[in-house]
Amino acid sequence: MEDIYGNLLSEQAIANEKRICLLVLDGLGDVDNSGKGTALEIAKTPNFDALTKKSALGESIPVARGITPGSGPGHIGLFGYDPIFYQIGRGVLSALGVEFEIKQGDVAARLNFCTLDENGNVVDRRAGRIPTDENERVLQKIKDNIKKPEGIDMHLMTESEHRAVLVLRGKGLDDNVGDTDPQQTGIPPLDPARDEHASSKTAKMVNGLLDQIKDILRDEKQANFILTRGFAQLPSWPSFAERWKLKPAAVAGYPMYRGVARLFGMPVVATPTEAKGICEEAAKALKDHTFVFAHFKYTDKTGEDGDLDAKVKRIEEMDAALPALLEAKPDVLIITGDHSTPPALKAHSWHAVPMLMQAPYLRGPFLDRFHEKTCIQGELGTITAKEIIPLALAHSDKLQKFGA
């Protein structure tokens, strides 16, 4: 199946000097909190309010109705790529997340340290969530003792707590390797070269590596084995610059988002994590880029913590920081999220995401506040995330007329 709508939009795109800023407040959307309203509704946001009065509102569906997206698909949609056509394996996302410079042909997988009992059954799929420095110690032990397969470079990297990443580099690798995580306790890890993966040379190689690792870690108390998931290779997609004829830059402090930006060939020009730094760096980047992606993590983190007050506070921080970004006068400014993370759910959710677009050719209604209940009345309506970039291009005169 071909992405004919996406391809058509890409073909219509042309370059000019106008500048677009996409400010992502990760996990922005919320549900009502026992009648108190959503986080955006509760927050005091004088700067958002002033901007809203001259902007278009709407809401976006990250992937499809009912689908709760991870950070990868959430951002892929925001970058104007249909997350269903453009899917990346978990392993690649993890490699990007630790800033490993993954290359075409590499195979990456997500690792979890786990605890096995004496019979080889999994008793803890996360090895008691060992601290990150313990992860580093055990990983070093593996690196010091493992015998690499001939002609293969092997990279093992700590992510955090029990999480790590494996990347294999060499000729003729494939990603048809089965997950070994059994997704439950009381049974042994699965065989990566089982049944449907039997034809994979890489699966057999991984099996051999796992045998070695089990041996190397046999005296460990907690992290005495690893579970593997999401073996994947880097897809070869058109870069963001090619697809949209934009000169992009990313302002993102967290590894995962820097990784997703790089996946689309977007250089990371600054890595602030606080609202003020993000707005200042985005303003700077707008001086010599026609597209700036700026990412704020804490609206998601506080949502995942189930901490409504903290989420409200983080939104207010971004509101206070906003003038620094507005000073750069982007031709089009989009403020939205990659998905919703309602504190009441303590997790990502499928709910539509509030979206604000400050742009030149608007029709109204012009509303007073920026939150879930006003967004649904806005002129942009409910759209899919992948439609946001095309709209921003249209508003900055970067999409040619289709047909005569």
Place this chain on the structure above:
Amino acid sequence: MEDIYGNLLSEQAIANEKRICLLVLDGLGDVDNSGKGTALEIAKTPNFDALTKKSALGESIPVARGITPGSGPGHIGLFGYDPIFYQIGRGVLSALGVEFEIKQGDVAARLNFCTLDENGNVVDRRAGRIPTDENERVLQKIKDNIKKPEGIDMHLMTESEHRAVLVLRGKGLDDNVGDTDPQQTGIPPLDPARDEHASSKTAKMVNGLLDQIKDILRDEKQANFILTRGFAQLPSWPSFAERWKLKPAAVAGYPMYRGVARLFGMPVVATPTEAKGICEEAAKALKDHTFVFAHFKYTDKTGEDGDLDAKVKRIEEMDAALPALLEAKPDVLIITGDHSTPPALKAHSWHAVPMLMQAPYLRGPFLDRFHEKTCIQGELGTITAKEIIPLALAHSDKLQKFGA
């Protein structure tokens, strides 16, 4: 790729005596004009208002979010064909626009008279926008002097100003002919048989014709050559009558819209250009057709002229004329545009298009006025243009139940 939704809808369609009228106010949609509102909002429209109170409102996306459609794709969508699946070349549209009866196998192209300097470089891609009678004179000179290729009929037709149309008729023609318009000045026209077009016999033939034309026009001061674009052949699509089991008629005064109607096998029964004539002729056509497409050009033309007052006045003219159409009591009446043409942009735009549907089975809300800000609250929501005909068929009991 297959148009599965469109095909399903077509399969469900059945004929009956009920009559649908699609009144297209070309370029109807607008943006807000510095706080004054949109053209529809500003216009005094007592007849639209009365109709609105018992109609369904909504808005339509002509092709896809962000895409600014030309007249071709705009109408193809309104006729219930996805403009991305059903694409026509520029040359065919131009031939339809001058009412040339193009046939299967013909090859059509758009011509622009241009001015070359003594070195053969393009100095004016539009030959100073020569007047239409000058175009006719120079075109006649070519016709009088050119030697046609053996077995090929050649038709040259004036469009207006510097624009003309070429149609070649004969056996074995193809449309793999390169555009010769270099899209900039200071360089020579391109070779129609270059590289990727080298296998085309027609491209070589066109090259020979262009050599002759350069010689014939060498003493002209302004229009001393032509640039060619959009070589294309007629697609073979299901006719409107076949696809929707309707007996259609078109009431359209401008060549382009008569052409698009005929592309779908829709006979043009009258060619008024003013609102009053359009409504009267549409009412007449509804007597013996189950579908009438009526086209009003001036809402687009005034938008392209950037003349908000004139656009408002044209809307008021149509409002005043409407009772003549309502007298015919169509079972379903749709009033919408093929795209937006905001005077502030002086051009077609990507904005959604206001839409009103008077039909028997409505649910409300019933709103007071018909404009962009009420349409977004209407019961039809925001739909794609290709969904309008299926809705009209449903409201006239012409779509069978799907599945048992």
